[in-house]
Amino acid sequence: MYWQNAMAAILETCRVPAPSGAAAELSVPLTFFDIRWLHFLHPIRRLLFYDFPCSKSHFLEAIAPKLKESLSSTLGHYLPVAGDLIFPLNSEKKAEIRYVAGDSAVSLTIAETGSDFDDLIGNHARDADQFYEFVPQIDPVKDESEYQRVPVMALKVTLFPGRGICVGFANLHCLGDASSLVRFIQAWASINKLGGDEEFLTKQGESLPILDRSVIKDPLGIDTIFWKTVKEVPLKSLSFPLPTCRVRATYILRQSDIERLKYLVLAKKPGLIQVSSFVVTVSYVWTCLVKSGEQVDDDVLEYFIFTADIRARIDPPVPANYFGNCLGCGVARIEHKQLVGEQGFVMAVEAIADEIKNRVNKKDEVLKGAENWLSEIKEMTGIRSLGVSGSPKFDLSTADFGWGRARKLEVVSIDGEKHSISLCKSRDSEGDWKLGSLCRGHKWKLSQLSLITG
Incomplete structure (x- = not known):
């Protein structure tokens, strides 16, 4: 219950x-x-x-x-x-x-x-x-x-x-x-x-x-x-563990902040492509979470895992109004010592941007090895990772039942993950991102972050 x-x-x-x-x-x-x-x-x-x-x-x-x-x-x-x-x-x-x-x-x-x-x-x-x-x-x-x-x-x-x-x-x-x-x-x-x-x-x-x-x-x-x-494992209803012992809060990342992050990256990596608002924001959060987290060995790998709507990215393309799942997956990997280092943020951007460019956005790569997805998920159990849920591309807050635009969207699902981000648009100002977080315990260590973008 x-x-x-x-x-x-x-x-x-x-x-x-x-x-x-x-x-x-x-x-x-x-x-x-x-x-x-x-x-x-x-x-x-x-x-x-x-x-x-x-x-x-x-x-x-x-x-x-x-x-x-x-x-x-x-x-x-x-x-x-x-x-x-x-x-x-x-x-x-x-x-x-x-x-x-x-x-x-x-x-x-x-x-x-x-x-x-x-x-x-x-x-x-x-x-x-x-x-x-x-x-x-x-x-x-x-x-x-x-x-x-x-x-x-x-x-x-x-x-x-x-x-x-x-x-x-x-x-x-x-x-x-x-x-x-x-x-x-x-x-x-x-x-x-x-x-x-x-x-x-x-x-x-x-x-x-x-x-x-x-x-x-x-x-x-x-x-x-x-x-x-x-099919070898029957379905089993799962109750959500409550209390969560977590705190939920929201922070705002302004359009000007996002542009400054992009400028910082491009000043150091002028030839880097795919430096989008999504990439710089999740890279910034990933870097902050790892730096504020527990100490681990330098050579431990840190993973950033994200999904992407690939309806238009596969061959033949799938109609935008297809109802079901059509998600590809990207995985960026960086050694812990690099991510917490002085250039950690820029390295995170480069790793995620390269994964999007070389895998997610390529029609001949996005489903390459898809038959191994389940086994890869099992192999990744227990790794140090940050995941992302949702996307500013799908603006749920615009759902108007006759009461106007929603005042607030909360994605409660991320409570069940050790480290996770949810991403959506902001209603406050065009171009702004709201950063909503969940903190664990009395030390208020950042453990979840939901990003709301304009």
Whole structure:
């Protein structure tokens, strides 16, 4: 069970189905991009906080019913979101996401809280555990006779009477990557704001989700290679360890700061390409985290691991509105003594920039060796690494349910990692990056950092 703040009051729990006109049944096979995440059962958890003064009566009589109605309409276009992950046992069949009308639906919790909205959306240090009051829970894995089943998505909407609303999302990573889930959330918000999906379809018709897995080419049969590995271990529901004993805070990196970092790098490495805002920011954070961390031997390798949307980077390219996972991976490596040295920041930029240039951005390299991804992940267990989640490319804060742009986005998922960064845009000023961190224990040693960029 997840720890829950005692101030939360559950007003309603329900299951929202797709509309009656939707398909009666849908089975979506998993590609190798999806299968690699099957045993990553700590859901991706995101919270959107909105400034929206509202009474409890208005919330229950007008806001909540409209949210349910618009969610149902949205599921008609995004049926996999309402489905279950089906994990076959003792069978050559592969895992899939299955939707069945009358049985499949999304769990939606409606709640009310007495928590301090302004404290939660602030940039100052706050107890990380208090955010779990707003995180929806995905039902545990169910064991059937021939397979295991678990929902892929859960939602929670919490009212701060007279102050605001929090919309919480939890999804299994095998459902889709940030590109896919942000599109779903923005579609729900748009349909809710417009009061139906007719105008939404007029505006978004050409970018409705593509569910056809044939757009992912797999001539090497990597999905079969991955399935042979993952099917040996049944699914297991994982409870999140609470209390986390961490503190969440936000820092702002201005556009001028980012430009100064770029200038510093290019002054020393004038021929270096791919010196982007992403590269200099994560390099700066990586260097700071390692320098502020525990002491290790000089020759120990430090790793920076990141994923990238490669829909446009593979051959043939995958449509931008493909719903599922389509992520490549980059890994930069530097010896500890180099990263903590005087030129550590510049060396970090060079290592990450070279990985992007030579692997992630090259169509003939981005999937090279993909059949070994699972074994490589196992080999990297226990290494000293910093990971990154999310991207400023996908601006979730723009999801407008009719209450304006979100005041704050919190990516709670990074609590489960030893060192991780989440990255998203800022609403404060165009070009600025917000740096939100999680610190462990009383020494306030930096252990997580979420980066919010403009």
